[in-house]
Amino acid sequence: MCGIVGLYLKNEALQPRLGELFQPMLLAMGDRGPDSAGFAIYGDDVGQDRLKYTLQAEDPATDWQALADGLEADLGAAVEWFRNATAAVFKTGADPGQVRAWLRERAPQVRLMSVGHSIEILKGVGHPRLVAERFGLARMQGTHIIGHTRMATESAVTMQGSHPFSTGHDLCLVHNGSLSNHNRLRLQLEREGLEFDTDNDTEVAAAYLTWRLAEGDGLTGALERAVGDLDGFYTFTVGTRDGFAVLRDPIACKPAVLAETADYVAMASEYRALAGLPGISTARVWEPEPTRVYVWEGSPQRSQETGT
Amino acid sequence: MKSISLAEHSVREVNQLLHDQARELTEGQWRITEPDGRHALACGLDQELHVVIDGHAGYYCAGMNQKATVEVNGTVGVGVAENMMSGRVHVHGNASQSAGATAHGGLLVIDGNASARCGISMKGVDIVVGGNVGHMSAFMAQAGRLVVCGDAGGALGDSIYEARLYVRGSVESLGADCIEKEMREEHISELRALLAQAGMETNPAEFRRYGSARQLYNFQVDNADGG
Numbered sequence: 001m002c003g004i005v006g007l008y009l010k011n012e013a014l015q016p017r018l019g020e021l022f023q024p025m026l027l028a029m030g031d032r033g034p035d036s037a038g039f040a041i042y043g044d045d046v047g048q049d050r051l052k053y054t055l056q057a058e059d060p061a062t063d064w065q066a067l068a069d070g071l072e073a074d075l076g077a078a079v080e081w082f083r084n085a086t087a088a089v090f091k092t093g094a095d096p097g098q099v100r101a102w103l104r105e106r107a108p109q110v111r112l113m114s115v116g117h118s119i120e121i122l123k124g125v126g127h128p129r130l131v132a133e134r135f136g137l138a139r140m141q142g143t144h145i146i147g148h149t150r151m152a153t154e155s156a157v158t159m160q161g162s163h164p165f166s167t168g169h170d171l172c173l174v175h176n177g178s179l180s181n182h183n184r185l186r187l188q189l190e191r192e193g194l195e196f197d198t199d200n201d202t203e204v205a206a207a208y209l210t211w212r213l214a215e216g217d218g219l220t221g222a223l224e225r226a227v228g229d230l231d232g233f234y235t236f237t238v239g240t241r242d243g244f245a246v247l248r249d250p251i252a253c254k255p256a257v258l259a260e261t262a263d264y265v266a267m268a269s270e271y272r273a274l275a276g277l278p279g280i281s282t283a284r285v286w287e288p289e290p291t292r293v294y295v296w297e298g299s300p301q302r303s304q305e306t307g308t
Numbered sequence: 309m310k311s312i313s314l315a316e317h318s319v320r321e322v323n324q325l326l327h328d329q330a331r332e333l334t335e336g337q338w339r340i341t342e343p344d345g346r347h348a349l350a351c352g353l354d355q356e357l358h359v360v361i362d363g364h365a366g367y368y369c370a371g372m373n374q375k376a377t378v379e380v381n382g383t384v385g386v387g388v389a390e391n392m393m394s395g396r397v398h399v400h401g402n403a404s405q406s407a408g409a410t411a412h413g414g415l416l417v418i419d420g421n422a423s424a425r426c427g428i429s430m431k432g433v434d435i436v437v438g439g440n441v442g443h444m445s446a447f448m449a450q451a452g453r454l455v456v457c458g459d460a461g462g463a464l465g466d467s468i469y470e471a472r473l474y475v476r477g478s479v480e481s482l483g484a485d486c487i488e489k490e491m492r493e494e495h496i497s498e499l500r501a502l503l504a505q506a507g508m509e510t511n512p513a514e515f516r517r518y519g520s521a522r523q524l525y526n527f528q529v530d531n532a533d534g535g
Contacts, residue, residue: 252424252442255386255404271345271364271385285364285383287404287423290443 003029008244019140033149038123043142116170168210177233252290309337436506
C-alpha cells in the first residue's frame, strides 16, 4: 500500500515551520504504511564548496567525533558535524569519492543515507510516529520535504529498504507502487556506472533519474522519459536541491492528490494528510493526471508548474 | 437541520446516527462538518435523508446509497457513490477514480472533473459530470447513462455491454467494442432531462452518443487469438 507525502514551500516565511507542518502529513499516512518511514528534508544549504553527508549507525555508542576527526586528518579537509539520534550529518569540502571510500573502509558499520548540498535523509523501521519523534521532525526547518510510510511488498522491512532513496547529490524519490522491469534496468544502469545499495525497485527509479540528470536532462525531461522506460505501478514524488515533482504511471492505480496555494504545493496519497495545512480549505485541490509531469522548480518566489 | 462535527465524533458514530435517524425519520436534514478527507462517510443510508458534507471527503463517500440525498461541498476520494441503488449524490467539486462504480440506480452529479474509471461496471445509475472524465470510464458498463460535459480520456466504454454514453467534448479514444452512435431526438430529449436534473445549463444538441457495438457478446472464433 504505502503512503507518500511532500511539501514544497513557496513562501519563505513558512520555512521555520516546515517540520511542524509536515509531521501531521506523515503521521496521517501511518495506516497506509505502518512498518517503516522516512523523509528527505531540504534546507540548511552548505553552498557550492561543501557537501552534507547524512549517516546512520545502529550502535548508539558510535563515536561520531572520532569519525569526524579521522576523516578530517586523513582527507585534510575540515569536517563540521552534528548528531541527531542514530544519525549524524557531516559537512565537508573533501572530495566526495574519497569520503565514500574512507567511510567504506574506516566505518563499515555506518550507512550513508544521502549526499548533497541541501538534502538530509532520515529513515528507519517502526511506526511513522516513532520515526518522526526519534529525529525531532516537528522542530525541523527547511525549504521542502518529502516522506514515505511503508508497507513492504518488494523487499524486506529494513532501514535500507525504507524510502526515500537517494542515488545522486540532492536527488531523492519516494514511491507508492511496484516496478516490474527493475532488474533489467538495474543491470543497464550499472553498466552506466551507477551503484546500488539494495535490491529494491524504488532505488532503481531514483538511479534512473540520477542517470538522466547526469546525461543533461532537466527534471521535467527526465521524468517524461521515465514514463517510457519504467514499467509498473507508480506514483512518485521527487525532490531535488531546489525542485519538487510528481509523476504517475499511465494506469494510475496508485492514489495521489495535489494542493496548491500561494504559500505552498503539497502532495499526498490521500487528502486526509493535507487536511491540517494552513489555508487548505481555499487551496486548489486536484488529482494529478496519469503520465503528466508536475514540476515546481527554482527559488521559492518563482516556483511554477513547468511540466507538460 | 442537525449539525455534527467529525472533529468531535468518529466516522462510525456519525454513520450510526444517520442510520438511527433513517429508521425513525425524526430528523431528515443533516450537516457534517470537518470531514477532512475521512473515508466511508454517509455510507449505507436507506431512507430519504438529506445530508450535506461540508468539506473534502475521502474514499467510498455515500457508498451503497438508497433513497438519500448526499451533497459534498468539496472533493471526494476513490469510489464515491459506489454501488448506489437509488437517491442522489452531488459533489460540488472534483471526484477521484471509480466514481459511481457498479452503481445500480440513482443520480450521481459531479460538478468538477472525475478521474479514471468513472462509471466502471455501472449497472443502471445515471452519472452527470460537469467537467472531464479520465481514462477507462464506463469500463464494462452494463446499464444506465453517463453524461460528460467536458472531455473523456482514453478507452472510453471499453468492453461495454449496454449503457448510453454522452460526451460533449473530445474523446481521446474509444475502448474495445465501443462505437459512436446516431444522436436521435429521443436521445436529445433524455439528455435534456438528465442535464436539467443535474442542474447543468448545457445544450444537449452539442453532445455525441457512444455505446456498444455488441460484437463481444458471444464467442467468435475470429477473436480467439486477439487481444
